[in-house]
Amino acid sequence: MSVKADPARAVNPAAVADPVCRSLGIALEEVAAGRARLRMRISEDMLNGHGTAHGGYLFLLADAAFAYACNAHGPVAVAQSAQVTFLRPAAAGDELVAEAVERARYGRHGVYDVTVRRPAGEIVAEFRGQSVTVSGRPVETVSGRPRETTR
Amino acid sequence: MSVKADPARAVNPAAVADPVCRSLGIALEEVAAGRARLRMRISEDMLNGHGTAHGGYLFLLADAAFAYACNAHGPVAVAQSAQVTFLRPAAAGDELVAEAVERARYGRHGVYDVTVRRPAGEIVAEFRGQSVTVSGRPVETVSGRPRETTR
Amino acid sequence: MSVKADPARAVNPAAVADPVCRSLGIALEEVAAGRARLRMRISEDMLNGHGTAHGGYLFLLADAAFAYACNAHGPVAVAQSAQVTFLRPAAAGDELVAEAVERARYGRHGVYDVTVRRPAGEIVAEFRGQSVTVSGRPVETVSGRPRETTR
Amino acid sequence: MSVKADPARAVNPAAVADPVCRSLGIALEEVAAGRARLRMRISEDMLNGHGTAHGGYLFLLADAAFAYACNAHGPVAVAQSAQVTFLRPAAAGDELVAEAVERARYGRHGVYDVTVRRPAGEIVAEFRGQSVTVSGRPVETVSGRPRETTR
Numbered sequence: 001m002s003v004k005a006d007p008a009r010a011v012n013p014a015a016v017a018d019p020v021c022r023s024l025g026i027a028l029e030e031v032a033a034g035r036a037r038l039r040m041r042i043s044e045d046m047l048n049g050h051g052t053a054h055g056g057y058l059f060l061l062a063d064a065a066f067a068y069a070c071n072a073h074g075p076v077a078v079a080q081s082a083q084v085t086f087l088r089p090a091a092a093g094d095e096l097v098a099e100a101v102e103r104a105r106y107g108r109h110g111v112y113d114v115t116v117r118r119p120a121g122e123i124v125a126e127f128r129g130q131s132v133t134v135s136g137r138p139v140e141t142v143s144g145r146p147r148e149t150t151r
Numbered sequence: 152m153s154v155k156a157d158p159a160r161a162v163n164p165a166a167v168a169d170p171v172c173r174s175l176g177i178a179l180e181e182v183a184a185g186r187a188r189l190r191m192r193i194s195e196d197m198l199n200g201h202g203t204a205h206g207g208y209l210f211l212l213a214d215a216a217f218a219y220a221c222n223a224h225g226p227v228a229v230a231q232s233a234q235v236t237f238l239r240p241a242a243a244g245d246e247l248v249a250e251a252v253e254r255a256r257y258g259r260h261g262v263y264d265v266t267v268r269r270p271a272g273e274i275v276a277e278f279r280g281q282s283v284t285v286s287g288r289p290v291e292t293v294s295g296r297p298r299e300t301t302r
Numbered sequence: 303m304s305v306k307a308d309p310a311r312a313v314n315p316a317a318v319a320d321p322v323c324r325s326l327g328i329a330l331e332e333v334a335a336g337r338a339r340l341r342m343r344i345s346e347d348m349l350n351g352h353g354t355a356h357g358g359y360l361f362l363l364a365d366a367a368f369a370y371a372c373n374a375h376g377p378v379a380v381a382q383s384a385q386v387t388f389l390r391p392a393a394a395g396d397e398l399v400a401e402a403v404e405r406a407r408y409g410r411h412g413v414y415d416v417t418v419r420r421p422a423g424e425i426v427a428e429f430r431g432q433s434v435t436v437s438g439r440p441v442e443t444v445s446g447r448p449r450e451t452t453r
Numbered sequence: 454m455s456v457k458a459d460p461a462r463a464v465n466p467a468a469v470a471d472p473v474c475r476s477l478g479i480a481l482e483e484v485a486a487g488r489a490r491l492r493m494r495i496s497e498d499m500l501n502g503h504g505t506a507h508g509g510y511l512f513l514l515a516d517a518a519f520a521y522a523c524n525a526h527g528p529v530a531v532a533q534s535a536q537v538t539f540l541r542p543a544a545a546g547d548e549l550v551a552e553a554v555e556r557a558r559y560g561r562h563g564v565y566d567v568t569v570r571r572p573a574g575e576i577v578a579e580f581r582g583q584s585v586t587v588s589g590r591p592v593e594t595v596s597g598r599p600r601e602t603t604r
Contacts, residue, residue: 322509351470358514361513383539388533
C-alpha cells in the first residue's frame, strides 16, 4: 500500500484504515486531500443472483474512496447522500479500481465524483457523493458506541 | 426465513438467495411482486473509521431489498441507478430492516423506494432505485462468467 | 386557489406565493406542514426540441411543491439536492399536478417525495429532494440582493 | 450566438434551438458532440420566495445544456433521470453559464456532468444526468402532439 498524501495535510493510513477495508482486502493505493484511489478484488461472496458483482459492493468501493478523499482534508467529514449509475457488470476475480476526485467545496460541504473501473479501463460505475464536515478533529480510532452525530 | 409472496408470482427463495445475502447473513423476511423486506445485523467488520456502520453496507442492504422486489415480478431486472440519503448512524450489533416498495412501473422500467430502519424504527437511510428489465426469464442460479448484459 | 393548511402552522399564501409561481400561473391547490399540491399548465413556451414538455419545467414544478411543503413547517428551509426520474412525456396543454409529501425529518434536514402526474393520473416524473433549515424565521417577502446563505 | 461544433457531427443550431431556450433568452454559446455551454440571465420572474434564483430554473439551465450535449451526437436522446446539488444562491441579474461534458457512454446510454457558474466563476449548482438514445434520427423541428416515446 502506497499513500502519496499532501505532506501538509498528511493522513496516517494506519489511523484511517477502517474495518471494512481491512476485512474486504481493499487496498488504499493513494490518499491525498480531496483525492483517493482504492482497489478491491471481486470475490465469489460478492456476487448477486445474476452471477455478477452485487451493486452494493460496487457502491461500497466507491463510497470508501469518497470517504478517504473527503476525510483527507483533516476535519471529520461524513456522507450526506450519494447517487450511483451502473454501466457494466463486473465478474468474480475482477480487480476493480475506484478513483475519487473532489469536484467542489463550499462551506462545510463537498461534492465528490468516483469512477469505478475494470483493470482494462472500462467504466463499471459512476458515483457522486455529497459530504459534510461534522467536526474539526481528524478521524481517529474510535471505539465503543458511536455518537449520534448530526449529519 | 419466512417468505410471504404473492402465490401467483411466487418466488422460490432458494433460487434467488444470492451469495451476498448468504455470506452476510441477510434474512429475506418477505419477498413479493414489487415488495421485499430484508434484515441484516451490523457486525464489527461493517464499521467505518468513525466506528459506525459503513454507508456502503447500508446501501448494500437497501440495494439487495430493491433487487428482490423488482425481480419478484418474474423477468430479470437489474439496477440502472440509485440514490441514497443517510439520516442517522447505525452501530455494531444493530439489526437493520430494509423495506422496499415499488413506486412506479412504466415499460421495462421501475422506480423503487427502500427505507432502512433501526429495530426501534428510526430511519437510518432512504434509498431510491431505478430498474430495467433485461429478459423475460426469471432469475435462476447462474454459474460461470457473467454475460455482458446491456443495462 | 384554495389552501388547506394545518391551522396551527398556517401559511399565508400571499406571503409565500413566489415570482416563479405567479409568472408561470402555478396554482397552489394545497399547502400544509410537510405537504403541498401544485398545478401547472404546459404552455408552448415550455416545450423542448422533441415537442414535449421540457424536463426543466417538470423538475421546476416538482421543486416548487417541495419548497412549499418544507417551508410550511415555519422556519426557512432550502433545497440542498434533488433527484428526478422522467417516466412519460407531457404535452402542451396538459394540466400537471405535483404532490409533495414529507418522507422523513431529522435534525435540520428533511427528505421529500414529489410525484408529477397528468390529469388522468399517469406519472410523468418522480422527484426526491433533500432540504435543510437555515433559520427560525418563516419565509416572507424578501427584497434586494439575496444574502449568501450557507446551505 | 456562436456554435463551435465538431464539423463531422455538426448540429444546425436553428434546428435544435427549442421553445424553452428561445422564450427564456438562453444563449447557446457552444454545442459539440458530447459538450455544450449555455448562458442564461436570471430575471425577476425567476426568483423564489427567498429572493434568490429558483432551483427549478438552475436545474432547467443545466438540463438544457445536458440535452444539447447528448443530442449533438446525432441520434435523438432523452433524459432518463438527473441529480442536482445546489451550492450557492444566484441573484436577479446574474448571467449564469452552464457547461455540460459527457462523462461516459455505453450502449444507448450516457452520463453527463453539468456545472452552473456565476460570471465570476463560483459554482452555483452541480448536475449529473443519465441519457438514453431513443432513435437514429437527429432532433428536428417537431410539431403537433408528441409521440409517446419509451424512455
